Amino acid sequence: MPEKKLTFKLKNRLADLEKISGALESLHQELGFSNRCKCETNLVLEELFTNIISYAYRDGGDHEVLLRIRIEPNEMYIEIEDDGVPFDPLSANPPCLEADIEKRDVGGLGVFFARKFADQISYERVREKNIVKITKRFHNDHGSENCPPVANLG
C-alpha cells in the first residue's frame, strides 16, 4: 500500500497554528480517524510548536519550521524540525500535579501533554536542526485501538 507523505512549511509565528489544525482537519475528513485522535494530535503539535516559537530562536526574526506527516495504516508518524538553538522540548521539568491551587502553575504542562498524548515521542539534534519525532496511533472515539486501518491510502 503506498504511503501518504505530507510536508508543511510553517513560520515560527502563532498564526501558523491554523495551518496545523487545518492539516489535521483535512486528514481527519479524508482518512476517517476519530475526532479525539485529531484533537490529541493537534494538542501535541501545538504544545511543541509554541515551545519552538518561544525558545528556539533568539533573534526575533522569521524562521521556517517543517512539519512532516507520514500516514500509515494504523498510525501517523510526524516530525517537527526547526533550525534554532539546540533545544530539547522534552527536557522541561514536569508540572507539579498535586500542588494546591495557590501553588499550581501551568509551567511544564505543554510538554507534559505532548508526552501524555503522543504514543511515542523523541528528540534529536541532527546537523544543526532540532527534530522531534512523534507517533500517534489511530483509535476510535472510545480510546481503544480496535479500529480498522484507515482506508484507501492509494
Add this chain to the structure above:
Amino acid sequence: MQIDLDNRENVSVFNLKGRLDSNTSPELEEVIASQIENGSSSLIINFENLDYISSAGLRVILKTTKDLKRREGKLMLCAMQDYVKEVFEIAGFDTFLPIVPTMDEAISSL
C-alpha cells in the same frame, strides 16, 4: 473562537464556541478580566460548543480561578465535551476546579 457573554441576574456566563488555544486564549483572558473589573464575581464558563483546548486555555482558566479566589468570587465550568474534559483531568485540574455536566447545575451551584 466565539465568546458569547450573557450577563444574567448576578451571574456572568461565557459561552465559548470553537477552539481555545494559544491564539485565542488572550481574548478570553481580556473579556473575563474586564467582567471581573466591572464587578462580576460569579462566573460560569460554558464549554458546550468548545471543540478543542490546549495548555494556553488552561492557563487562562487557572488565572481566572486565582483572581476570583482573591475577590471571594466563584467560577463554575460546565458541559465539557469528552476531549476537553480529558485534558482537564490529565492535568489534574479537575481536583480543584468545579466542573459540572450541565448549565443548570452550574447555576444552582453558585
